[in-house]
Amino acid sequence: MTKIIRKVTYKLYPSDSQEESLMDMLIHHHQLYNWALRDRIETYRQFHYGLSFSEQCKINTLWRSNRKQHRLLNANAQSEQVTLKRVSLAFEGFFRRLEQGDRKAGFPRFKPFQRFKGWGYKTHGDGWKLHLKEKKHGAVYLANVGIVKIRGKARNEGGIPKTAEVIRKNGEWLLSVSMEYPSIERKSGTKGIGVDWGVSHYLSTVDHDGHFEQVANPRYLSQSRERMTKLQRDLALVRKGTRHHRKLKYQLAKLHQKIARQRLDFTHKETAKLVKIAALISTEKLTVKNMTRSAKGTADKHGKMVKQKAGLNREILNTAPAMTINFLKYKAEETGIEWVMVPTQKVKPSQTCPDCGVKKKKTLAERWHSCPCGCEKPRDVASAQVNLNWALGLAVKAGNQPEKVA
Ligand SMILES: [Zn+2]
Numbered sequence: 001m002t003k004i005i006r007k008v009t010y011k012l013y014p015s016d017s018q019e020e021s022l023m024d025m026l027i028h029h030h031q032l033y034n035w036a037l038r039d040r041i042e043t044y045r046q047f048h049y050g051l052s053f054s055e056q057c058k059i060n061t062l063w064r065s066n067r068k069q070h071r072l073l074n075a076n077a078q079s080e081q082v083t084l085k086r087v088s089l090a091f092e093g094f095f096r097r098l099e100q101g102d103r104k105a106g107f108p109r110f111k112p113f114q115r116f117k118g119w120g121y122k123t124h125g126d127g128w129k130l131h132l133k134e135k136k137h138g139a140v141y142l143a144n145v146g147i148v149k150i151r152g153k154a155r156n157e158g159g160i161p162k163t164a165e166v167i168r169k170n171g172e173w174l175l176s177v178s179m180e181y182p183s184i185e186r187k188s189g190t191k192g193i194g195v196d197w198g199v200s201h202y203l204s205t206v207d208h209d210g211h212f213e214q215v216a217n218p219r220y221l222s223q224s225r226e227r228m229t230k231l232q233r234d235l236a237l238v239r240k241g242t243r244h245h246r247k248l249k250y251q252l253a254k255l256h257q258k259i260a261r262q263r264l265d266f267t268h269k270e271t272a273k274l275v276k277i278a279a280l281i282s283t284e285k286l287t288v289k290n291m292t293r294s295a296k297g298t299a300d301k302h303g304k305m306v307k308q309k310a311g312l313n314r315e316i317l318n319t320a321p322a323m324t325i326n327f328l329k330y331k332a333e334e335t336g337i338e339w340v341m342v343p344t345q346k347v348k349p350s351q352t353c354p355d356c357g358v359k360k361k362k363t364l365a366e367r368w369h370s371c372p373c374g375c376e377k378p379r380d381v382a383s384a385q386v387n388l389n390w391a392l393g394l395a396v397k398a399g400n401q402p403e404k405v406a
Contacts, residue, residue, distance in 0.1 A: 004181045004334065006159065010140070010152035012166075012173035021145040022166070022173055028073040029083045029119040032060075034110050036087040053088035057081055076127030076143045082120035118167040130161050130177065140175055142166070150175060158182075170253045186335040189277035194388025195328070196284060196349065196380045197321050200367055203270060204380035206388055207277075212381045215270060220262045228255055263320065271327040281332055282340040282391030283325065284349055284383070340391040347390050354385035 014022055039059070040051045051059075060080055067074060090108035097105040121128045131147070132138040139147050159179030167174045192208035203215040231252045238245045274281065332339040342349060351359045356373040369375065369382035377385070 005162070006179050006181065008152065008159065008177050008179050010138075010150040010175045010177065012140070012175055013149040013151065014145070014173060015148075018145050018148055019173075022142075022168075024073060025075060025119065025142075025144060025166070026116065026168060027113070028075050029079070030111065030113055030116040032080060032083050033087060033116065036060075036084050037090075037108060037110060040087070040091065050091075053085060056084045056087070060084060073144065076121065078122040078126050079119050079143075082122060117169070118165055120163065120165040122163055124161040124164070128164050130164075140164075170250065170257065186275060186331060188275060188279060188335040188337050190279050191277050192280040192282070192388055192392055193274060193278045194282050194384040194386070194391070195274070196384035196387060197324070198367075198380040200378075201380060202320065203324070204378065204384045205274065206381055206384045208388065208392065210385075212377070212384070214378065214381065218262070218266050220259070220266075224255060224259050224262075228252070231255065263323065267320065267323050267327050271324060271331055274328065275331045275335055275337060278332070278337050280338040280340065280391060281328060282342060282387045283328070284344050284387055285341050338391075340387075342387045342390050347386060349383035349386040349390075350379065352383075352386045354382050354389055 012022075036056055039056065043049055043051050061077075063070065063072065064077065064080075087108070094105055094108055124130065127143045129141040130138065131140065137149060137151050140150050141147050159181050161177050162180050163178045165176045167176060194206045196204050198204070200217075201214040202217045204212065205215075206212040231248060235245065235248045235252065238248060329339055331337075348359060351361050353360070353369070353371040353373060353375050354377070355375040356371060358371060358373065360371075362369070362379065367379050369377045369379050375382070
């Protein structure tokens with residue numbers, strides 16, 4: 001049985017003194033990161049020798065044994081190794097890019113404190129321990145900090161916590177836990193389903209009996225978009241470096257977070273619904289072209305601030321297809337549903353008639369598929385059906401096309 005790892009994020013609710021301790025930890029790991037980086041650079045300068053991860057761990061152990069003398073925080077040893085590993089990974093990435101001939105390989109840099117995100121733990125029970133309760137909110141024990149209240153819920157019960165990261169983001173503390181699940185039980189269905197998405201709807205699906213469904217774009221997007229447009233406009237008018245500017249930037253960051261959470265939730269729900277009824281799912285491969293569809297699509301409905309709105313659409317909507325595909329794919333795999341990716345270039349789902357196979361280009365403004373053969377459908381439903389036909393091997397061969405009606 002394959003094991004499945006999922007990240008679950010909890011929000012920490014530290015008391016004032018715990019907040020201080022968390023800050024001390026962040027400062028400690030930030031210093032450790034930059035010290036380890038400087039150690040590597042200095043050692044190379046003086047001895048032309050590159051320190052390895054395990055050597056840095058040994059050096060750190062020596063420091064740890066004299067920590068009182070050096071006035072160092074008595075932080076969890078494994079979590080320090082995680083930070084040292086991050087330095088090591090930064091160098092590995094640099095050398096790999098260099099080898100690939102990337103001239104702008106970017107030497108690992110010292111991190112300013114504002115950009116230092118947090119620290120991690122390797123083993124559950126070593127420096128951290130989760131205490132989750134059913135229904136009620138739980139808590140996490142963090143060494144040097146204490147027992148901190150948390151909020152958040154794993155999507156699947158019965159996960160075993162493995163590793164964790166404490167992250168500081170927009171003034172909040174988050175705990176991201178990697179949970180291991182022996183297997184996630186999902187029930188699949190019996191239907192063959194073709195999927196497509198576009199501007200007018202979030203998702204269009206059609207099953208092998210020809211029933212189709214269109215899922216509307218989530219409403220939270222239009223609400224958030226208005227607020228975001230306003231915040232961005234306000235921000236542009238305020239002088240940088242002022243308190244007001246900082247406040248607006250913070251509000252904007254919070255809004256981004258909120259949208260991300262809502263999007264995650266929405267995508268989970270919609271993909272789970274499909275997986276429940278499907279035995280086969282067929283969809284288009286994502287290309288740059290259909291990724292930017294939604295932004296361009298606003299062109300047929302000119303309004304105020306089209307450019308800004310298009311930019312926001314790109315930001316808000318365009319991550320949706322990619323995320324939806326990813327979620328659908330892993331859920332299909334977990335359930336044992338057949339997963340088919342249709343080659344867009346070859347099949348051209350948006351230009352092909354699902355009934356007779358005739359290919360005819362549509363402009364982005366054309367939201368309806370209307371074919372001389374009598375096929376009348378919403379555009380996205382038609383391409384969803386082409387995707388399904390291809391997967392089911394029913395694609396009408398070019399030679400079988402009926403004669404065009406003049
Ligand atoms: Zn047709």
